[in-house]
Amino acid sequence: MATRTAADRREAARAAYDAFVKDCPTSQLLARISDKWVGLIVSALGQSETGSMRYSDLGRKIPGVSQKMLTQTLRSLERDGLVTRTVTPSVPVRVDYRLTELGASLGDLLSSVKLWAERHFDEVSAHRDAYDESATAAA
Amino acid sequence: MATRTAADRREAARAAYDAFVKDCPTSQLLARISDKWVGLIVSALGQSETGSMRYSDLGRKIPGVSQKMLTQTLRSLERDGLVTRTVTPSVPVRVDYRLTELGASLGDLLSSVKLWAERHFDEVSAHRDAYDESATAAA
Protein backbone atom coordinates (compact mmCIF):
# COMPACT_ATOMS: atom_id res chain seq x y z
CA MET A 1 0.00 0.00 0.00
CA ALA A 2 3.02 2.18 0.32
CA THR A 3 3.58 2.89 -3.35
CA ARG A 4 -0.03 3.27 -4.22
CA THR A 5 -0.37 7.01 -4.24
CA ALA A 6 1.44 7.79 -7.47
CA ALA A 7 0.25 4.82 -9.50
CA ASP A 8 -3.25 5.19 -8.24
CA ARG A 9 -3.48 8.83 -9.06
CA ARG A 10 -2.05 8.15 -12.46
CA GLU A 11 -4.68 5.55 -13.12
CA ALA A 12 -7.41 7.87 -11.92
CA ALA A 13 -6.14 10.67 -14.09
CA ARG A 14 -5.95 8.36 -17.08
CA ALA A 15 -9.46 7.17 -16.45
CA ALA A 16 -10.73 10.71 -16.18
CA TYR A 17 -8.98 11.61 -19.39
CA ASP A 18 -10.41 8.62 -21.22
CA ALA A 19 -13.85 9.49 -19.97
CA PHE A 20 -13.43 12.95 -21.33
CA VAL A 21 -12.25 11.72 -24.67
CA LYS A 22 -15.25 9.47 -24.80
CA ASP A 23 -17.56 12.37 -24.10
CA CYS A 24 -15.80 14.61 -26.53
CA PRO A 25 -14.45 12.50 -29.39
CA THR A 26 -14.06 15.59 -31.48
CA SER A 27 -11.10 16.64 -29.39
CA GLN A 28 -9.54 13.31 -30.08
CA LEU A 29 -9.95 13.68 -33.81
CA LEU A 30 -8.91 17.30 -33.65
CA ALA A 31 -5.74 16.38 -31.83
CA ARG A 32 -5.03 13.76 -34.45
CA ILE A 33 -5.39 16.01 -37.45
CA SER A 34 -3.52 18.70 -35.60
CA ASP A 35 -0.53 16.44 -35.70
CA LYS A 36 2.52 18.01 -37.22
CA TRP A 37 3.13 15.30 -39.81
CA VAL A 38 -0.51 14.94 -40.71
CA GLY A 39 -0.61 18.59 -41.64
CA LEU A 40 2.51 18.39 -43.74
CA ILE A 41 1.61 15.15 -45.49
CA VAL A 42 -1.96 16.06 -46.31
CA SER A 43 -0.75 19.44 -47.41
CA ALA A 44 1.88 17.90 -49.69
CA LEU A 45 -0.62 15.46 -51.14
CA GLY A 46 -3.10 18.26 -51.68
CA GLN A 47 -0.58 20.34 -53.54
CA SER A 48 0.34 17.56 -55.92
CA GLU A 49 -1.13 18.18 -59.35
CA THR A 50 -1.91 14.54 -59.97
CA GLY A 51 -3.03 14.19 -56.38
CA SER A 52 -0.82 11.15 -56.13
CA MET A 53 2.63 10.77 -54.64
CA ARG A 54 5.02 7.92 -54.07
CA TYR A 55 6.41 7.04 -50.70
CA SER A 56 9.88 8.36 -51.44
CA ASP A 57 8.44 11.49 -53.02
CA LEU A 58 6.75 12.30 -49.77
CA GLY A 59 9.94 11.60 -47.89
CA ARG A 60 11.79 14.01 -50.13
CA LYS A 61 9.09 16.65 -50.05
CA ILE A 62 9.03 16.69 -46.28
CA PRO A 63 12.68 16.99 -45.24
CA GLY A 64 12.34 16.54 -41.51
CA VAL A 65 10.39 13.33 -41.52
CA SER A 66 11.74 9.89 -40.70
CA GLN A 67 10.56 6.71 -42.42
CA LYS A 68 9.02 5.65 -39.20
CA MET A 69 6.84 8.72 -38.84
CA LEU A 70 6.06 8.79 -42.52
CA THR A 71 4.88 5.20 -42.53
CA GLN A 72 3.10 5.57 -39.23
CA THR A 73 1.27 8.71 -40.22
CA LEU A 74 0.41 7.35 -43.63
CA ARG A 75 -0.98 4.25 -41.98
CA SER A 76 -3.21 6.16 -39.64
CA LEU A 77 -4.39 8.37 -42.47
CA GLU A 78 -5.22 5.27 -44.46
CA ARG A 79 -6.99 3.79 -41.48
CA ASP A 80 -9.04 6.94 -41.11
CA GLY A 81 -9.99 6.83 -44.77
CA LEU A 82 -8.17 10.03 -45.66
CA VAL A 83 -5.70 8.51 -48.09
CA THR A 84 -5.60 5.44 -50.29
CA ARG A 85 -2.57 3.26 -50.66
CA THR A 86 -2.06 1.72 -54.07
CA VAL A 87 0.60 -0.91 -54.61
CA THR A 88 1.83 -1.57 -58.12
CA PRO A 89 3.68 -4.91 -58.06
CA SER A 90 6.27 -3.99 -60.64
CA VAL A 91 9.90 -5.03 -60.27
CA PRO A 92 10.86 -2.18 -58.03
CA VAL A 93 7.65 -2.05 -56.06
CA ARG A 94 5.74 1.15 -56.53
CA VAL A 95 3.38 2.54 -53.93
CA ASP A 96 1.23 5.57 -54.50
CA TYR A 97 -0.66 7.56 -51.94
CA ARG A 98 -3.64 9.66 -52.86
CA LEU A 99 -6.13 11.73 -50.92
CA THR A 100 -9.67 10.41 -50.77
CA GLU A 101 -12.62 12.76 -51.12
CA LEU A 102 -12.65 13.01 -47.38
CA GLY A 103 -8.94 13.65 -47.24
CA ALA A 104 -9.20 16.28 -49.95
CA SER A 105 -11.85 18.15 -48.01
CA LEU A 106 -9.53 18.24 -45.04
CA GLY A 107 -6.68 19.15 -47.34
CA ASP A 108 -8.53 22.28 -48.41
CA LEU A 109 -8.83 23.40 -44.82
CA LEU A 110 -5.22 22.66 -44.03
CA SER A 111 -4.22 24.53 -47.15
CA SER A 112 -6.09 27.50 -45.76
CA VAL A 113 -4.15 27.19 -42.57
CA LYS A 114 -0.95 26.94 -44.52
CA LEU A 115 -1.93 30.00 -46.51
CA TRP A 116 -2.62 31.79 -43.26
CA ALA A 117 0.87 30.86 -42.08
CA GLU A 118 2.35 32.25 -45.27
CA ARG A 119 0.37 35.46 -45.16
CA HIS A 120 0.98 36.21 -41.52
CA PHE A 121 4.47 34.93 -41.05
CA ASP A 122 5.97 38.40 -41.17
CA GLU A 123 3.55 39.64 -38.58
CA VAL A 124 4.31 36.77 -36.27
CA SER A 125 8.02 37.31 -36.75
CA ALA A 126 7.66 40.97 -35.86
CA HIS A 127 5.76 40.09 -32.71
CA ARG A 128 8.39 37.56 -31.82
CA ASP A 129 11.20 40.05 -32.22
CA ALA A 130 9.38 42.64 -30.15
CA TYR A 131 8.66 40.10 -27.45
CA ASP A 132 12.23 38.86 -27.33
CA GLU A 133 13.57 42.37 -27.30
CA SER A 134 11.45 43.50 -24.38
CA ALA A 135 12.38 40.29 -22.57
CA THR A 136 16.04 41.04 -23.15
CA ALA A 137 15.59 44.62 -22.01
CA ALA A 138 13.87 43.44 -18.87
CA ALA A 139 16.68 41.04 -18.09
CA MET B 1 37.98 11.28 -33.94
CA ALA B 2 36.76 7.83 -33.20
CA THR B 3 33.22 8.74 -32.18
CA ARG B 4 32.68 11.18 -34.98
CA THR B 5 30.40 9.19 -37.23
CA ALA B 6 27.16 9.33 -35.28
CA ALA B 7 27.54 12.78 -33.78
CA ASP B 8 28.76 14.17 -37.05
CA ARG B 9 25.89 12.80 -39.03
CA ARG B 10 23.51 14.14 -36.44
CA GLU B 11 25.04 17.54 -36.70
CA ALA B 12 24.96 17.45 -40.47
CA ALA B 13 21.35 16.39 -40.44
CA ARG B 14 20.49 19.11 -37.99
CA ALA B 15 22.27 21.68 -40.12
CA ALA B 16 20.43 20.49 -43.22
CA TYR B 17 17.16 20.67 -41.36
CA ASP B 18 17.86 24.16 -40.11
CA ALA B 19 18.78 25.25 -43.60
CA PHE B 20 15.50 23.93 -44.83
CA VAL B 21 13.57 25.67 -42.11
CA LYS B 22 15.29 28.85 -43.06
CA ASP B 23 14.29 28.41 -46.66
CA CYS B 24 10.80 27.38 -45.79
CA PRO B 25 9.79 29.15 -42.58
CA THR B 26 6.19 28.46 -43.36
CA SER B 27 6.64 24.83 -42.41
CA GLN B 28 8.01 25.95 -39.11
CA LEU B 29 5.04 28.14 -38.40
CA LEU B 30 2.68 25.51 -39.71
CA ALA B 31 4.15 22.94 -37.39
CA ARG B 32 3.80 25.34 -34.51
CA ILE B 33 0.15 26.11 -35.03
CA SER B 34 -0.48 22.45 -35.72
CA ASP B 35 0.47 21.78 -32.14
CA LYS B 36 -2.13 19.90 -30.17
CA TRP B 37 -2.40 22.41 -27.34
CA VAL B 38 -2.31 25.41 -29.62
CA GLY B 39 -5.35 24.10 -31.42
CA LEU B 40 -7.24 23.42 -28.23
CA ILE B 41 -6.34 26.69 -26.54
CA VAL B 42 -7.04 28.92 -29.50
CA SER B 43 -10.21 27.02 -30.07
CA ALA B 44 -11.29 27.47 -26.47
CA LEU B 45 -10.46 31.15 -26.55
CA GLY B 46 -12.30 31.56 -29.82
CA GLN B 47 -15.41 29.91 -28.42
CA SER B 48 -15.54 32.17 -25.43
CA GLU B 49 -18.29 34.73 -25.78
CA THR B 50 -16.31 37.50 -24.18
CA GLY B 51 -13.21 36.33 -26.01
CA SER B 52 -11.40 36.41 -22.73
CA MET B 53 -10.52 33.62 -20.36
CA ARG B 54 -8.60 33.33 -17.15
CA TYR B 55 -5.71 30.98 -16.63
CA SER B 56 -7.60 28.57 -14.46
CA ASP B 57 -10.60 28.69 -16.80
CA LEU B 58 -8.42 27.43 -19.59
CA GLY B 59 -7.01 24.74 -17.36
CA ARG B 60 -10.51 23.59 -16.54
CA LYS B 61 -11.78 23.85 -20.09
CA ILE B 62 -8.97 21.68 -21.41
CA PRO B 63 -8.92 18.64 -19.14
CA GLY B 64 -5.78 16.92 -20.37
CA VAL B 65 -3.40 19.84 -20.08
CA SER B 66 -0.81 20.36 -17.37
CA GLN B 67 0.12 23.77 -15.97
CA LYS B 68 3.45 23.39 -17.60
CA MET B 69 2.08 22.93 -21.08
CA LEU B 70 -0.61 25.50 -20.55
CA THR B 71 1.85 28.15 -19.47
CA GLN B 72 4.34 27.15 -22.12
CA THR B 73 1.83 27.22 -24.93
CA LEU B 74 0.28 30.45 -23.73
CA ARG B 75 3.73 32.01 -23.63
CA SER B 76 4.56 31.04 -27.17
CA LEU B 77 1.16 32.25 -28.35
CA GLU B 78 1.80 35.55 -26.61
CA ARG B 79 5.24 35.72 -28.12
CA ASP B 80 3.80 35.17 -31.56
CA GLY B 81 1.26 37.92 -31.00
CA LEU B 82 -1.73 35.60 -31.14
CA VAL B 83 -2.95 36.25 -27.61
CA THR B 84 -2.66 39.08 -25.15
CA ARG B 85 -1.99 38.60 -21.49
CA THR B 86 -3.67 41.07 -19.18
CA VAL B 87 -2.79 41.18 -15.53
CA THR B 88 -5.23 42.79 -13.12
CA PRO B 89 -3.35 43.50 -9.90
CA SER B 90 -6.25 42.85 -7.57
CA VAL B 91 -5.77 41.01 -4.33
CA PRO B 92 -6.01 37.56 -5.83
CA VAL B 93 -4.17 38.34 -9.01
CA ARG B 94 -6.28 38.02 -12.09
CA VAL B 95 -4.85 37.20 -15.48
CA ASP B 96 -6.92 37.20 -18.63
CA TYR B 97 -5.98 35.83 -21.97
CA ARG B 98 -7.58 37.10 -25.14
CA LEU B 99 -7.08 36.45 -28.81
CA THR B 100 -5.61 39.29 -30.81
CA GLU B 101 -6.94 40.13 -34.27
CA LEU B 102 -4.26 37.88 -35.64
CA GLY B 103 -5.13 35.12 -33.23
CA ALA B 104 -8.81 35.47 -33.99
CA SER B 105 -8.18 35.07 -37.71
CA LEU B 106 -6.35 31.85 -36.97
CA GLY B 107 -9.10 30.89 -34.58
CA ASP B 108 -11.61 31.06 -37.38
CA LEU B 109 -9.59 28.65 -39.44
CA LEU B 110 -9.10 26.28 -36.56
CA SER B 111 -12.81 26.45 -35.87
CA SER B 112 -13.36 25.32 -39.43
CA VAL B 113 -11.05 22.43 -38.85
CA LYS B 114 -12.87 21.63 -35.65
CA LEU B 115 -16.16 21.79 -37.48
CA TRP B 116 -14.76 19.44 -40.10
CA ALA B 117 -13.80 17.04 -37.33
CA GLU B 118 -17.33 17.17 -35.95
CA ARG B 119 -18.99 16.71 -39.31
CA HIS B 120 -16.82 13.86 -40.49
CA PHE B 121 -16.19 12.03 -37.28
CA ASP B 122 -18.69 9.30 -38.11
CA GLU B 123 -17.17 8.76 -41.50
CA VAL B 124 -13.71 8.47 -40.04
CA SER B 125 -14.96 6.07 -37.41
CA ALA B 126 -16.56 3.89 -40.06
CA HIS B 127 -13.34 3.79 -42.04
CA ARG B 128 -11.44 2.91 -38.92
CA ASP B 129 -13.72 0.04 -38.10
CA ALA B 130 -13.53 -1.31 -41.63
CA TYR B 131 -9.76 -1.05 -41.61
CA ASP B 132 -9.43 -2.78 -38.26
CA GLU B 133 -11.81 -5.50 -39.29
CA SER B 134 -9.97 -6.35 -42.48
CA ALA B 135 -6.72 -6.27 -40.56
CA THR B 136 -8.15 -8.71 -38.03
CA ALA B 137 -9.46 -10.93 -40.79
CA ALA B 138 -6.07 -10.97 -42.45
CA ALA B 139 -4.34 -11.94 -39.23
Next chain:
DNA sequence: CGGTATCCTTGGTGATACTG
Protein backbone atom coordinates in the same frame (compact mmCIF):
# COMPACT_ATOMS: atom_id res chain seq x y z
C1' DC C 1 11.81 0.92 -53.60
C1' DG C 2 9.12 0.46 -49.63
C1' DG C 3 8.94 -0.79 -45.78
C1' DT C 4 9.76 -3.35 -40.71
C1' DA C 5 12.37 -4.06 -36.37
C1' DT C 6 15.49 -2.30 -33.07
C1' DC C 7 17.66 0.84 -30.06
C1' DC C 8 18.21 5.23 -27.96
C1' DT C 9 17.44 10.17 -27.14
C1' DT C 10 14.32 13.81 -26.62
C1' DG C 11 10.74 15.94 -24.71
C1' DG C 12 5.94 15.99 -23.04
C1' DT C 13 3.56 15.00 -18.77
C1' DG C 14 2.37 14.75 -13.87
C1' DA C 15 3.38 15.60 -9.11
C1' DT C 16 5.12 18.49 -5.79
C1' DA C 17 6.51 22.48 -3.55
C1' DC C 18 7.33 27.28 -3.34
C1' DT C 19 6.68 32.56 -4.64
C1' DG C 20 4.09 36.99 -5.36
Next chain:
DNA sequence: CAGTATCACCAAGGATACCG
Protein backbone atom coordinates in the same frame (compact mmCIF):
# COMPACT_ATOMS: atom_id res chain seq x y z
C1' DC D 1 -5.02 32.94 -8.13
C1' DA D 2 -1.32 32.50 -11.27
C1' DG D 3 2.37 31.11 -11.98
C1' DT D 4 7.74 29.10 -11.60
C1' DA D 5 11.04 25.36 -10.69
C1' DT D 6 12.39 20.74 -10.19
C1' DC D 7 12.25 15.78 -10.50
C1' DA D 8 10.94 11.31 -12.22
C1' DC D 9 8.53 8.80 -15.77
C1' DC D 10 7.15 7.18 -19.99
C1' DA D 11 5.83 7.40 -24.73
C1' DA D 12 6.67 9.68 -29.08
C1' DG D 13 10.17 10.44 -32.23
C1' DG D 14 14.62 9.76 -34.74
C1' DA D 15 18.67 6.96 -36.38
C1' DT D 16 20.22 2.67 -37.85
C1' DA D 17 20.14 -1.72 -39.82
C1' DC D 18 17.96 -5.19 -42.15
C1' DC D 19 14.09 -7.68 -45.13
C1' DG D 20 10.74 -8.48 -49.28
